[in-house]
Amino acid sequence: MSHQTGIKSSDELKEAFSDAKRGEKRLLKVEIADEKLQLKDSENAKGSWEDDYDAFVLPRLESTPCYILYRLDRTSDEGSHQWILLAYVPDTSEVRQKMLYAATRSTLKMEFGGGNIVDEIYGNTKDDVSLDGYQKHLEAAEAPPPLTEQEEQMQILSEADKMARIEISASTRQSHLHGVSFPTDDETVHHLEKLRDKKLIYVQLSIDLGNEKICFVKSDATTTSATLGSHVPDDHSRYHFFRYKHQYEGDDLDSVVFVYSSPGYKCSVRERMLYSSCKATVVDLAKQLDIDVVKAVEIESGSELSEAFLMDEVHPKQHLQKQLFARPPGPSNRRRSSPRPQSAKEN
Known part of the structure; x- marks a missing residue:
């Protein structure tokens, strides 16, 4: 040529x-x-x-x-x-x-x-x-070539079978937790305790996929609802704890929200499954540390996080019950019941 x-x-x-x-x-x-x-x-x-x-x-x-x-x-x-x-x-x-x-x-x-x-x-x-x-x-x-739909289904089944066999004891600082339970370290617990004590506003955790361990990533004391989304990576799953300070119906509230972020197919099947299976464990860990998680949400992108989003999640709008109306009469051509025949005595 x-x-x-x-x-x-x-x-x-x-x-x-x-x-x-x-x-x-x-x-x-x-x-x-x-x-x-x-x-x-x-x-x-x-x-x-x-x-x-x-x-x-x-x-x-x-x-x-x-x-x-x-x-x-x-x-x-x-x-x-x-x-x-x-x-x-x-x-x-x-x-x-x-x-x-x-x-x-x-x-x-x-x-x-x-x-x-x-x-x-x-x-x-x-x-x-x-x-x-x-x-x-x-x-x-x-990058590896994309999987076909059948190959991805087989990989999901393989990971599910592997996870069904996982038996990992939790850290000695944790009591028994249901589901897939990975150990954590003192640094993770330390930062969650600071969040509980209102010394931190935001804590991010991850899963070390190689060692199958829950790890501390970063924390912050100045994050707001406007900047929360900037902490969410666009190529890996993460767990986030955020103190949502806001006003509702005249009251000043300080609510801890748990956010599980996963950018879909940008991360591996194994990563998505492990994070999805361990999120309840992470929330339970927070509750054991006396952190009152008022809401747990899932997102794909940090752009989803906003003041309006958090407000709707923490204080969902109540749908007014529809007014009950009298049952309308049936159609005029409905078949009428036949009159009861009179007895001889009545005649």
Whole structure:
């Protein structure tokens, strides 16, 4: 498929390729002009590849398509430098340009030396090909492929079977708890006691999945209903205890709310099942420490938490009972009962 567009590298670009492989260049910017691959710009390395990345790449991305060859700080087993290829084609580009840059990419790789290019990124915006975008690309490439519906069902059944066999004794500071019971540590208990004593407003707990243990994550003494959601991670499940200070019907109230957050399929099946099965245990632990949990709620995202949400959960609106009406008469064509026949005596 090489040279399928008939476009080849200019002599200047070929010379730049040879120079870049010696290891001084950090970046080469290449564009298609006059039916050739032309060197548009280049830059020598200054810092590490991470430090140079955004400072070198982003200012060179304009409203027209281009290729960026960017050198990493790694070398292959043969000692050659490793590069990544960024293909930047803005959404505003003409259709012909989009097709031309897509079809010429293999030519560029071949003439530069495909063995030197260890990764490729295609992007339509600067965010797509920024350092953060590249790191997300690497994370996605390393992530396991998504499970089919049948595979996920089998994994859930397998985890459920495993959990049914779990028999873990609770910490010596806990009495017997029902369901799946993981041990906790003194730090967790210490911060929950401070929450009970009104020295803390917020406490977050997690499950150490490897050691199957309930752990303290963080606490805070200034969290409000407006900032509560900022504590909720978007990639892992967590348990949260929050002192909800508010007014209701003229009274100043201080209510402890338990929040179980789980971002759905962003975390593993095992993580979701363990957190779901242990939430009652965590609430029971709080109650054993004399923490009066007035409400337990479940959310997927911190954006769900607000003053209105908490108010509705802690003080649900009472639905007025519908007024009872007299039973309406039946339809006029309802069959009437036959009159009772008179006896001879009555006649």
